[in-house]
Amino acid sequence: MKTVEVREVLKDLIVLRAVDRDIKYFESLWEIPEGVTYNSYVLRTSEGSILFDTVKHGFSEEYVDALRRVTDLRDIKYVVIQHMEPDHSSSLKALSNLSDFRAEVLGHPLTAKLIKSLLGIDVKFRPVRDGEVLRLDDITLKFLHTPWLHWPETIFTHIEELSALMTCDAFGAYSVPPYSISDLTLLRTDYVKYMRKYFVNIIGHYRDNVVKALDKLSTLNLKIELIAPSHGAVLSGADVIKEVLNLYRSWAEAVPKDKKVVILYTSMYGYNEEIIRKLLSAVSKDNVDVKVFRFTSYHRDNVSDFLGEVIDAKVIVIATSTYDNSVFPITKYLLEVLLSKSNAEKPVYLITTYGWNDAASRELKNILMKSKFKLSRELSVNSLLTEADLQKLNDISKEILTYLDIS
Ligand SMILES: Cc1cc2nc3c(=O)[nH]c(=O)nc-3n(C[C@H](O)[C@H](O)[C@H](O)COP(=O)(O)O)c2cc1C
Ligand SMILES: [Fe+2]
Ligand SMILES: [Fe+2]
Incomplete structure (x- = not known):
């Protein structure tokens, strides 16, 4: 069912959120059984309404109906397009075809070109400069260029009178949460994991730009009491705002959590599985937080979750096998997205198994050498563990525990 929910976030600020529980792969890549929302916002002012972003096509009809319940389309003075990816921009096409839609579209200078190439429509468009202020009678908007969060044309908008920051993809999350989160306990449930997962899957490749955007926000000293992203919940309350700003910086800098180990393994016939079973029984101490991702004949974890967990x-630990004189294909893919989204200076332990020639080991070492990851130790096993391999595996577990400060 296509649902577009309408909720008042603050007096005069309304969220219209399209709820997508049917989606399986966000961007046709990332597994999200938790679903996602596409949020658009209407700000009512004495001089007319301002629309921030739209929702994904497929929801356009329900979206336009919901919008009509909130405002007369003739009263929409501006549409601020903060990001042109079609999950946010594509219902602009449906709007532009309506005779009572007359709004001027505001966005980054690059947006004009993308409206034409992605939507194929002509609209009244005005580019906004970084730091440009738009004053209406009772409302002041400040536009900030925040490139690469998540495309080059991304902007944030600060609404001074509401101390609200409209951020599109940034601070967004997967799942269909309560429409607003203002309580730390609620934030710290699964929601923060969906936020981290979304961050890594979508903006992970551009983490340096996240740091720049956060620095820009603190230099400008903007009052932020509410963050309104275009996926997930609206965030408010001093504690929540402070925590999400801090989390965003720590994810952008890939700051590790004290005792967290992520293990990724593939196993066709159980050789790697057996090795990981032994490693797990050695490192699974009470206070070690171990997250295991399996790719076997009977189980396949989500790549999207794996990437989300790696960042902190x-x-x-990566354990995989040689397949057709190369690295096991799924591992090749996993490494490719890992290096694109979560490339960070973290120690990696590499375990490879083989039958007659360990091509996986050679290839993976080459890949890791070109990344920021640091290869700590490696273990190459001719399928079944020998006594000498067991000793090396034992050394690996001990070294991991020492590194985690656990004796
Ligand atoms: C379809 C298939 C292709 C394989 N290709 C190679 C290969 O090219 N070179 C090699 O040394 N071993 C090869 N092997 C052997 C595996 O790498 C080896 O048995 C490994 O221990 C399997 O570990 P796993 O059961 O944890 O996946 C292959 C095995 C299978 C089933
Ligand atoms: Fe995006
Ligand atoms: Fe998005």
Whole structure:
């Protein structure tokens, strides 16, 4: 069912959120059984309404109906397009076809070109400069260029009178949460994991730009009491705002959590599985937070979750096999997205198994050498563990525990 919910976030600020529980792969890549929302916002002013972003096509009809319940389309003075990815921009096409839609579209200078190439429509468009202020009678908007969060044309908008920051993808999350979160306990439930997962999957490749955007926000000293992203919940309350700003910086800098180990393994016939079973029984101490991701004949974890967990891991273990004189294909893919989204200076322990020639080991070492990851130790096993391999595995577990400060 296509639902577009309407809720008042603050007096005069209304969220219209399209709820997508049917989606399986966000961007046709990332597994999200938790679903996602696409949020658009209407700000009512004495001089007319301002619309921030729209929702994904497929929801356009329900979205336009919901919008009509909130405002007369003729009263929409501006549409601020903060990001042109179609999950946010594509219902602009449906709006532009309506005779009672007359709004001027505001966005980054690059947006004009993308409206034409992605939507194929002509609209009244005005580019906004970084730091440009738009004053209406009772409302002051400040536009900030925040490139690469998540595309080059991304902007944030600060609404001075509401101390609200409209951030599109940034501070967004997967899942269909309560429409507003103002309580730390609620934030710290699964929601923060969905936020981290979304961050890594979508903006992980551009983490340096996240740091720049956060620095820009603190330099400008903007009053932020509410963050309104275009996926997930609206965030408010001093504690929540402070925590999400801090979390965003720590994820952008891939700051590790003290005792967190992420283990990734593939196993066709159980050789790697057996090795990981032994490693797990050695490192699974009470206070060690171990997250295991399996790719086997009977189980496949989500790549999207794996990437989300890696960003704040302290240690990573990869165990996989040689397949057709190369690295096991799924591992190749996992490494490719890992290096694109979560490339960070973290120690990696590499375990490879083979039958007659360990091509996986050679290839993976080459890949890791070109990344920021630091190869700590490696273990190459001719399928079944020998006594000498067991000794090396034991050394690896001990080294991991020492690194985690656990004796
Ligand atoms: C389809 C298939 C292809 C394989 N290709 C190679 C290979 O090219 N070179 C090699 O040394 N071993 C090869 N092997 C052997 C595996 O790498 C080895 O048995 C490994 O221990 C399997 O570990 P796993 O069961 O944890 O996946 C292959 C095994 C399978 C099933
Ligand atoms: Fe995006
Ligand atoms: Fe998005």
